[in-house]
Amino acid sequence: MKQNVHPKTNLINVTCACGNSFATLSTSAELKVEVCSGCHPFFTGTQRFVDTTGRVERFKAKLETQKKVAEAEAAKKTKKAAKAEKTEAKAE
Numbered sequence: 001m002k003q004n005v006h007p008k009t010n011l012i013n014v015t016c017a018c019g020n021s022f023a024t025l026s027t028s029a030e031l032k033v034e035v036c037s038g039c040h041p042f043f044t045g046t047q048r049f050v051d052t053t054g055r056v057e058r059f060k061a062k063l064e065t066q067k068k069v070a071e072a073e074a075a076k077k078t079k080k081a082a083k084a085e086k087t088e089a090k091a092e
């Protein structure tokens with residue numbers, strides 16, 4: 001091996017978001033991954049969401065908000081219709 005041309009490699013621990021960790025050689029000091037062979041669907045055979053940034057939660061919250069808005073609007077419409085019926089009854 002030629003001297004002074006290769007970067008220094010360290011034996012480091014790779015930690016996964018699932019809690020799994022294993023040792024490997026790397027030029028970086030530490031390594032954090034979101035998916036490893038211990039939790040990837042290809043290896044586990046089970047489907048699951050890999051969500052470290054909370055995107056699924058945010059999407060669900062968005063859906064919930066849209067539902068609430070739609071319900072409020074529907075309630076407003078029925079109220080308006082009831083009011084219109086009342087005024088019509090008065091006019092007659």
Ligand SMILES: [Zn+2]
Binds near residue numbers: 020038
């Ligand atoms: Zn993992």
